[in-house]
Amino acid sequence: MTHQNSTYKLGIVGVRGYVGKELLAIVEQHPHLEIAWVSSRQLAGKPLSELGLTDLLGTEQQQILIENLSPVQVAERKTDIIVLALPNGLAKLFVDAIEQHNNCQVIIDLSADYRFDSQWLYSVPEIHNIKQGQAELKKPLKISNPGCYATAMQLAIAPIKDLIKGHAHCFGVSGYSGAGTTPSPNNDPDNLHENIIGYKLVEHLHEREVSEKLDCAISFSPHVASFFRGINMTVQLRFKQPQKPHTLFNRFNDFYAMHELVRCQPEIPTIQQVVNTPYCVIGGLTVSKNGNRATIISCLDNLLKGAASQAIQNINLALGFDTSTGLTN
Numbered sequence: 001m002t003h004q005n006s007t008y009k010l011g012i013v014g015v016r017g018y019v020g021k022e023l024l025a026i027v028e029q030h031p032h033l034e035i036a037w038v039s040s041r042q043l044a045g046k047p048l049s050e051l052g053l054t055d056l057l058g059t060e061q062q063q064i065l066i067e068n069l070s071p072v073q074v075a076e077r078k079t080d081i082i083v084l085a086l087p088n089g090l091a092k093l094f095v096d097a098i099e100q101h102n103n104c105q106v107i108i109d110l111s112a113d114y115r116f117d118s119q120w121l122y123s124v125p126e127i128h129n130i131k132q133g134q135a136e137l138k139k140p141l142k143i144s145n146p147g148c149y150a151t152a153m154q155l156a157i158a159p160i161k162d163l164i165k166g167h168a169h170c171f172g173v174s175g176y177s178g179a180g181t182t183p184s185p186n187n188d189p190d191n192l193h194e195n196i197i198g199y200k201l202v203e204h205l206h207e208r209e210v211s212e213k214l215d216c217a218i219s220f221s222p223h224v225a226s227f228f229r230g231i232n233m234t235v236q237l238r239f240k241q242p243q244k245p246h247t248l249f250n251r252f253n254d255f256y257a258m259h260e261l262v263r264c265q266p267e268i269p270t271i272q273q274v275v276n277t278p279y280c281v282i283g284g285l286t287v288s289k290n291g292n293r294a295t296i297i298s299c300l301d302n303l304l305k306g307a308a309s310q311a312i313q314n315i316n317l318a319l320g321f322d323t324s325t326g327l328t329n
């Protein structure tokens with residue numbers, strides 16, 4: 001039974017990473033969540049203060065030691081919620097152990113490993129419905145958190161997907177934190193200096209993710225640029241029937257009216273508007289004179305609405321809290 005004054009214990013595997021660290025910062029401010037343990041191989045034995053969140057952590061919390069926990073050690077701890085913030089391909093070892101020990105209510109995986117697995121809930125909370133309090137019904141409730149680009153695309157397309165003819169064409173530009181902390185050409189400062197680089201120009205995993213989850217054909221070309229965080233997603237659409245700008249704009253306003261973390265505006269949104277926030281801003285809707293085509297832009301912070309704050313939205317819903325609990329002041 002969920003109580004509005006309950007506190008749930010949460011553990012993070014992969015706390016050194018960009019997303020793990022954002023999660024820790026949110027949990028520290030959340031009224032119903034508290035950190036039970038955090039795991040990182042490289043930072044094992046170091047105090048939490050090593051992560052540099054000193055404004056958020058009390059003096060005692062700063063001294064909590066980061067551990068290097070094996071899958072079995074993670075599973076043995078009695079923890080209400082376990083968040084896996086690991087690179088793709090590593091979750092299964094942890095998931096198998098957690099399921100065997102049956103000590104936790106919710107597992108949430110940030111990677112792409114379970115996005116197409118019918119045993120897992122996939123949820124952009126404004127589009128796919130996690131029923132409030134669902135964690136009580138199934139133990140553990142397994143949630144696969146959507147990808148960052150995939151979230152930006154789905155939020156920009158969902159309200160008008162039934163009007164679209166052919167593919168929606170999506171041109172995404174991400175900050176280099178999207179490529180994680182493991183060195184690669186896509187997060188190499190020299191490579192990115194004064195630069196923007198396209199990659200996986202067809203068949204990026206998020207192309208399939210959006211086409212399947214939204215049941216709407218899309219094509220997607222990702223790019224990475226020299227800024228650290230944020231995604232700008234420009235979506236070009238053709239319509240089955242000519243459309244008027246105000247009809248389309250009203251669709252967006254109506255679709256997101258009850259969802260405070262998605263904002264619609266006439267102006268073109270920018271990454272500066274969303275960085276360090278849990279919001280997605282959709283705007284700049286421009287329709288051709290004949291009404292046959294339009295372009296729209298969505299912007300979000302890849303580490304927050306694209307990952308950590310969206311995970312918290314899903315955890316909130318699973319536990320029976322309002323989706324934005326702990327994310328807005």
Ligand SMILES: NC(=O)C1=CN([C@@H]2O[C@H](COP(=O)(O)OP(=O)(O)OC[C@H]3O[C@@H](n4cnc5c(N)ncnc54)[C@H](OP(=O)(O)O)[C@@H]3O)[C@@H](O)[C@H]2O)C=CC1
Nearest residue numbers: 014016017018019040041042086110111148178180181302
């Ligand atoms: N960055 C982004 O914008 C987004 C990322 N995601 C997904 O979230 C997940 C985390 O991403 P991100 O934080 O960027 O990744 P990082 O590369 O920044 O961090 C990865 C984390 O996993 C740990 N780790 C790496 N290898 C292993 C291993 N073999 N065993 C145990 N722990 C390991 C690392 O810590 P240590 O080496 O100390 O153990 C680190 O804490 C990824 O699956 C990513 O695809 C999803 C949406 C957006």
Ligand SMILES: CC(=O)N[C@@H](CCC(=O)OP(=O)(O)O)C(=O)O
Nearest residue numbers: 110111112147148174178179224
């Ligand atoms: C700039 C950059 O490299 N971005 C990453 C997206 C990160 C993400 O959303 O990860 P998963 O969906 O794989 O969990 C990429 O294109 O793979």
